[in-house]
Amino acid sequence: MSKSLTIRRYGPEDAGAWNAFVAASGNGTFLHDRRFMDYHADRFEDHSLIVEADGSMVALLPANRSGTTLQSHGGLTYGGFVTGPGMSAAMMVEIMEILRAALRAEGFAKLHYKAIPHIFHQYPAEEDVYALIQAGARLVRCDLSSAIAIGTAPKFSKSKRQGVTRARKAGLEVAQSDDFAGFWAVLTERLGAAHDAAPTHSLDEITRLAAHFPQGIRLFTACGDDRIHGGLVIFDCGAAVHVQYMAATEEGRRDGALDLIISHLLETIFTDRKWFNFGISTTDGGRTLNTGLTRQKEMFGARSVLFNQYEWDLAD
Template sequence: MTKYHIQDYKSQNFALWNQFVQNSENATFLFERDFMEYHSDRFVDASFMIFQDDELIAICPANKNSTSLYSHQGLTYGGIVFKDTFNLNDMHSVLITVFSYLKTGGYSDFVMKSMPAFYGDNQLLKFKHQLIKNKANTVRTDMVLAIDYNKPLAIHKTKLKHYQKNLSTGFEIKETNDFSDFWDAILTPRLLEKHNAIPVHSLEEITYLKSKYPRNIKQYNLYLDEELLAGITLFDTGKVVKSQYGATSLNGEKTRAIEFLFLHLIYKYQEKERSFFSMGTVTEQNELGYNQGLLKQKEELGCDLYLQDFLSLKIS
């Protein structure tokens, strides 16, 4: 029988971990150590690495909180990422090894934040299936909205009408490496005003991440007569481009600036031959569990609905 064993991630594994992520079709730059560790002051890292004999065959970006292990609370999605050529028939044997590792580590449960299906990670779906077979419970399901570029765009005719009209308005769209104007003038005050919240990333953090991932993190701002009206921050994995932040000023709301900027970027990344354009979740703490207006807005921009499950497995 093939021997599997697990090691805790240590700083000396930095290069090996990143090489695995960069060589894997089933991982994104969010799993690289530079990205994970920008908020190391907020999370206690508990990432681990799975070996088949001496070969690294899987990694799990993770953090711990008391006796619970999470994959990873500081990331948009997670789970155990397997080597592309891993034999899925051996998944059960790996799961047994993971159970033993978690039990020995004193964990009471393992909570996995799955990747939405459009990221296309078949290995992770197989592992998710194994967790469910072993009585993992779905503790939460988020709705994620994304455009599938493999299908004809299905943008609402009203959105298209306003977009065509605004082509002659004089909007100017600029890509910039400087996040400060958008963060300070629009994103932070608007989030505080509308949702009593602040961006997950501080200005210093997003600037640092941009310096580490200049090809993956993009900032687009929209101006009219040199006035900043809206901005969108994108995370580009090469297959999926995701709008991480999008916000508009009061004047921008009057001119549909954010809508125009979204459609501009939807067309732009269609030409760049991405597979999906994700607009994130519509989750909200209310009776429905989601924001109805936001859901309608994203659907009218051409998004389909996908589900992201959060699974919890008790360790006995």
């Protein structure tokens, strides 16, 4: 390579430049913005890296230390190298060579890498996966998500179309809302009753994050009689919009509240996007598929997208 590549640790003084690079990148989303990553900074020992070519940023790696393993940031579903338009396959191969030496010098034995799925790319950016595998990394986890290809996906199933009709007959109306507290009550009750679980984010956390990213975190509800019957929290990631949370009351489930919201979003709000992602339907490290949950997503026209994780033994 003609340019001199270097790798260094991220520091708080880099936050502005980091966020600007993410915003202009080809595969980063607002989840890689430090204001999102750092809301749970107390839970992880941040060890994010910055790659520079002749002193200019060319790639970022959101990461944290876990013993002798550097892992793609534990607070993110995905978070491999964030790259810009200047990245090339040859440069990424060289970055991996330099990365191995740099990590071994700091006492790391392994890299655990969560690649950014292609649906979140503004343009193809999978040279990192090639370079990893070429360097000896292996696939250690494969989760299955489901996404709708907006405008070209299979049609809603008959039952989902009927759900939309029932919701309209029940007088439900869809709108963007800032009533996170009202929806969180519905969400918390539903997760507790159905799965004995709680939302990943507390109400305080999601409210603060939504204040930081008003265009990135959006709540849409289906309401009737001044009550929330169902809602979706959308993480707007540019080319792809991701359903972070989805829940309905018992009455809302009977009336098809979620069917109406999803139909409205696809036909009215996000017609200019490529993907509508429902998230993963796998557990046990990706080994067990929740077939019922996957089928529900497929009934909206969603089809399978892989979320892959790799492990690289740096001694190899």
